[in-house]
Amino acid sequence: MYRPSEPEGQRLRLETRFERPRSRGGSLLDLLPDRPEPSTIPAPIVARSQGIADPVPSRVSDYFPGLPLLGSIGIDHIVAWLRDGFRWIVLALFVCVAGALGYAMTATPRYTVYTDIVVDPANLNVVSDDVFMSNPQRDAQLLEVESKLRTLTSRNVLERVISKLRLTEDPEYKPTPLSALMALFSSQHAKAGKELAAMRALSERVEARREERSFVVVLKVWSEAPDKAVTLADAMVDAFEAELFQSAAESAGRVAENLNARLDQLRRSVTEAEKKVEDFRRANGLLSANGELVSNQLSGELNTQVLEAQQRFIQAETRYKQMSAAIAQGQTASASVFESADMTNLRQQFNTVQQQIGAMQLTYGERHPRLAAARSERTTLEAAINQEARRIAERAKADFDRERSSLDALRVKANDERSNVFTDNDAQVHLRDLERDARTKAAVYETHLARAQQITERQQIDTTNIRVISRALPPESRSWPPRTVILLIGGAVAGLGIGVTLALGLGLWRYLRAQQRATA
Template sequence: MDGLIAIVRRQWRVVGLCVAVFLALGIGYLLTAVPRYTARTSVLIDRGNRQVVEQLSTIGGVMDDEASVLSQVELLRSETIGLSAVDRLKLQDDPEFMGGRRNPLLAAASEIRSMLDVRRWLRGDGPVRPDESEAQRRQALVRLLDNMKVSRVGRSYVLEIAFTATSPGLAAAVAGAIADAYLTDKLDAKYDATRRAGNWLQERIEELRQRSLESDLAVQRFRAENGLVVANDKLVSDQQLTEMNSALTVARADTARTRARSERIEAIIASGERDAIVTDALDSSVISSLREKYLESSKREAEISRRLGPDHVQAARLRQDMAEYDRLMFDEIRRIARSYQSELEVARSRERQITQGVRSATDISVAAGETQVQLRELERAAETYRNLYQTFLQRYQEALQQQSFPVTEARIISRATPPSAASEPRPSLVLALCLALGCGVGGAVGAFREFRDRFFRTGEQVRDVLGLEYLGSVPLVEPQPGGSPPAEPLKGEVWRKNGLSAFATAHPSSSFAETLRSARIAADVHIDRAHKVIGIVSMLPGEGKSTIAMNFARTLAGSARTLLIDADLRNPGATRTLGPHAQEGLLDVLLEGRAPASAMLTDPDTGLRFLPAVVKRRTPHSSELLASAAMGRLLAQVAVEFDYIVLDLPPLGPVVDARAIAPRVDGFIMVVEWGGTSRKAVKDTLNAEPQIAGRCLGVVLNKVDAARMKLYEGYGSSDYYASRYTHYYHEAHPDPMPVSTGAASRMKTAREKPDDSR
């Protein structure tokens, strides 16, 4: 979120400019646009007429699903409806409809486009088409379809037709004509469909009638040829087989019943059970009479035996009578058994006869069934032709009736009226769209600018990308008028004063000076040596490396013995600034063996010693000179006399001089131009120079735009509170503080004393 807010703060001007441009374009469009009016009419797909339409029509039925309603929408947009409306109102001859008022800007753009149409030049005027009226009619149709809109109202069965024109009356007339053309087309379509259906049905009816007659005759001929006699819609053989099967079932049941009675009575006779009873025995009058006599004799025998004793003559005679009665009853049962056996034989004979008849009928039915397969096929064909004939005949009668029924399932529920207000352009919508486009384009441009911004802006980027200490930022300082050295040297002058080279000492309370003091602390902390060799490097030329080196050396010279060496033998910027008229320099010391002190210049204000690089000719082997033993002896010699030796080294990108002298340097200070040097380039260069990266004390961001720096401050970061630091910084030159003569003399003496006494 902080990053997004920071991006908005940086790019809001771009977004605002784009919004202003698009709003200006929108306002210009609104001022020059021709007002257009939209008239609307509504058509209902009336489901209330469903019963009437279904009763009177079987073609073009009532719509039930959404696809059908959407199909009606497409029908309203079709060329058929459009051409019908064009012909109704003669729109091809209406100059207002065909030409109309146009936006001046669009008209001018169209004219320019037509003038620049190369194909028109190559084609020429060409021959005039013979049917010009048809071409105008088609052109009117295109205009009508372009300005017409048909939509469904929600999920209802209402279709809304809207037409937009430059005149309210024309818009209402065209919208109404489209609705009327739609209803007329529905009626015409129904009439044409029924008429075509009637003609086609009439042809098919005659053909089906003939085929139905032929199929019926074929069925009758086949029956006669194969003897398939039918009674009550069923073959006689099949009826006989059914009846015989029923009789066989009955016969088998009778046989089973008589067999059961015969077997039962035979079992009784075989077991000699005189008390067993069968049904026919109960029905026999003989057995009933004998049983009555038997019971009467048994009763008298029991009474006599009780009174006179069982051995009485009368009792014995009665017992003999009872035995006779029992024998006679058993004989009667045997007679009944013989009758059962006779009935069983009769039932078996009848069953055999019926079974033989069923077999014969079955053979006949099987033979008839095989023939019936062909018969049924002929019957099905005949039935099909009869049904088709009846159906087509009925449809034909309905089609004849439908041609005179002017009934459709659509009706107009809202007629188009001339609108009172213009529908286009809509100022609020146009301005909102322009605002959205402006914000979108501005956001895209701002995002592109942010994407392309791959430079160092804050100290956090230095730490995150390079993994080095951030020493501080140096604001962009414009050269003061008159600060550059004159073309001709003054008498006895060897050291030139320049505003930028001495800005830190001239403004000791500025953020510039504070950053250099931070660099000194980093050097004191990380370099554990009494005599420190510090190299000032940058990635690219022009990043202000020499200016930082001169100010840093002067800051160090205020309290320590400091030597500044211009080691940039190809582009000695420090020499051009501080000693443009020097006669001897570093090359003379290294190549000719001169004493370093003879080539040094001295700053009268701070006591800074400066060894310039007087380049009298091109030096292509500068890296070899910096890595030579002579350079090593020079550094060892001056290390005895100075506490700090500051080397203004060439940039790392173009040349390898800094890499050559890296082993003799205790620490490097990397100068990076704020908003001017790619983060990737610096990172890749330091990764390729591990000796320099490993000894880098930190990074100084140079040429910082203080006003734009505020836009890159992250909430809670050290840069965020930079505005509070201004209470401790005074960029303007402060008024000189009163210093006593003794104090001044002590300061001067301290500056002139050897470094060993400090």
Template sequence: MLPLSDLIAALKTRWRLELFIVLAVLTLVGIWIALSPRTYVAASTLLFDEPTVDPVQGTQASGQDGVGAMLNTQSDVIKSIAVAGEVVRNLQLATPEVIERWEAATGGTGDVNSWYGRQLLGNLEIASENASRVLTLQYQSTDPQFAAAMANAFATSYLDMRLKLNTDPARTYSRWFQERTSEVRENLQKAQARLTDFKRETGIVDNRTTDAEIARLGELSNQLTSAEASAAALNARAGSNAAQSTDVQSSGVVQGLRAQIASKAAQVSQMSTALGPNHPDMIATKAELAELRSKLAAEVGNSTRSVRVASNAASSTEAELREKLNAQRQRMLNLSSDNAQLDVLQRDVDTAQAAYDAVAARLQTMRLQSVAPDTNVRQLDPALPPLLPFSPNVPLRLLLGAVLGVLLAVGVALGLELWRPRVRTAAGTADITGVPVLATIDLSDSRASRLLAEAA
């Protein structure tokens, strides 16, 4: 067994051979790399935002049950035929050659964009990290520019599809709500027309009409009470003793005539003591007294008739007010029935108005959602053409080639050394001979080399 020092010296001595072997291996690896088909992978990332406030409705948007489930669902959408077909349309990849291949494979049935998009999906890989809202779209191709273009195209087509999935249902509902709006508007107009016609027929304008009728009923009731009291008093004065009533006896004319009669009666009494009954003055005075009494009787009769006329007028007024009160009560009964019908018609209008407002609000919401400009998904990093191929892995192959070359060079050098061993160090000589080395000569010195050559 050669000493380790001799083996190390042998490796140093055969460095040219070792370098040649390493370079040869690296050359073969380079040829292998050059002959291997290159495959490039371009990556684009999509960020799914946290659920936020809906910009249209102003409410908290509900999220998925879990990030993993949401990302798996969106991965399936990205790898769908619909998205792949949009990629082919957007990039106009359906060239005549592709169409010819499609016709040869399918006989011209189906859609060439979907057919070619299904083939493109074979080179698309989608990856995601755990508990992350980022999806990575990786596309593999022999052309780095095409790989980057396809990764970006799939990301863009998915974003367009995501927006379309959000807006298309809103457009459908918008059309449906537009039709419902026409229906509920017509119902509201009919309900309002019925209410207006009923108000016109009954004369009810609003609640103030009822209040006015109630006030009128109260006023008539008060007037009737006063008229009843007044008529009762006048009827009492206009009874059988109307001439003795206060109204007649307190009349100024009656009291004046009574005073004149009393004065004439006193004058007749005085003259009766001095004059005889046939005396002209006595006869004239008695005639004046009789005339005064006749005027008193006539005036009492006139006053009595006035009291009776006032009593009759009060009774007529009482009867008229009672008739008006009864008519007002009947009108209030009719008005109560009309108000009940009015309430029903008003509730119909309120219900139709509420339905119209609700449908109109939903229509406005659907219209806004149908033109929403964005979703909660963003393209975080666009794909760039890769500088190094994904396959073959040049750095890895070069590293493996270097390691293999070094191992092969060391193995060849050690194999040659073991096949034809040489003494290369003093320690090795001492180990082989068992005799200690007394001195060493450095052959790298040119003078020592010449002396050794002359001695030989």
């Protein structure tokens, strides 16, 4: 067909090239390209015969003979093809709209709910020296949040939800027909197959992601019923918190278990160290009272007694020497060192007689019989005073000897005890070493014991800082499939596109075939 936009020469060349006598009957051989005439030998063959290098093909039509025919297609061809294929367009449109309507009526609806959770990487600081340390670096915090995000959709959390909501008995989570058929031949694993099918179905309905530049995690859950979707979302959050708590409790439990295992060894070590201290103390007689060795206390007390005995000895010696001097000088009557009741009485009598003698001398004279009797009485009193003085001196001598003997005995004991103190002090050096070892081991044991008890109590405390800032709410409409009107519009557009494509494809195929037959 002639088109004004084509040059006249090009149209004539195409008509000349494809001009061929037609045969009445059609054949597949008509579709084969004609044998090139001598004048139409390709340029590469001519060049090769003349000894010239093969030129690079400059036209794609050398490899695709039917491609030049596409240039002769006009708008009227396309309109004619669409008119001829109108029934295909209508059929495709009807099929797609019917398919969309059928899908809208039979597709399982999905109701999606969203839950916003703040996963704070810093746990609650319940105790000052917790088992878990918080890293202030932001990258480490993001990694911790991502780890907890992975925990939110882990199998442990899904198993908790399945067990809590009994999803194995829910028809929505029933196994596929193939899985159910396989379960018939393995009845012992039927329950495991149901749980695995429920877990796979639930994992497809759960999705979690972290918001950019925040610690907020968005949990997406869908189900066939709005209320069930909300229930699943709440169960997922509860299972997530329980899993984090159980994970922390198990970690603390492992630490406590290791500490308790270590405590047995530390307890035996402390017992052995304290036993060594007591055995060494008993073997060396290192008795202690109030934190001090008894030998040191006894030595101190003996030294005190020696000092007191020495003072008493000095006093007794001085008293005895004074008495001896008074007796030697005949001053027993006037010496104050002689003190006793009899001496006092005798002195009083002696003074009375002495006064009487003085009075009689003035009254009667020297030869008066009464004066002589008084003098005789004075002599008797003097003898009694001297005898009493000697008796007191003998008693002082006995006290002096006793104090000296006591002092000597105490000095001997003090010297002996002093040697024992030196020996005990040498032994106490090794005892102190043993006591330090025992105290160190006891301190380590007490520290581990307190830490183990603290960690054991820590297992009962939930320190995970997880907060739900937006609870799941029942959705107003389903998230999939879209509304029926949208599906119908989409089906109509898809059917129209498929029908137009099919009509144009059939028309192009017929046109090319007709052109090739015309040039045959």
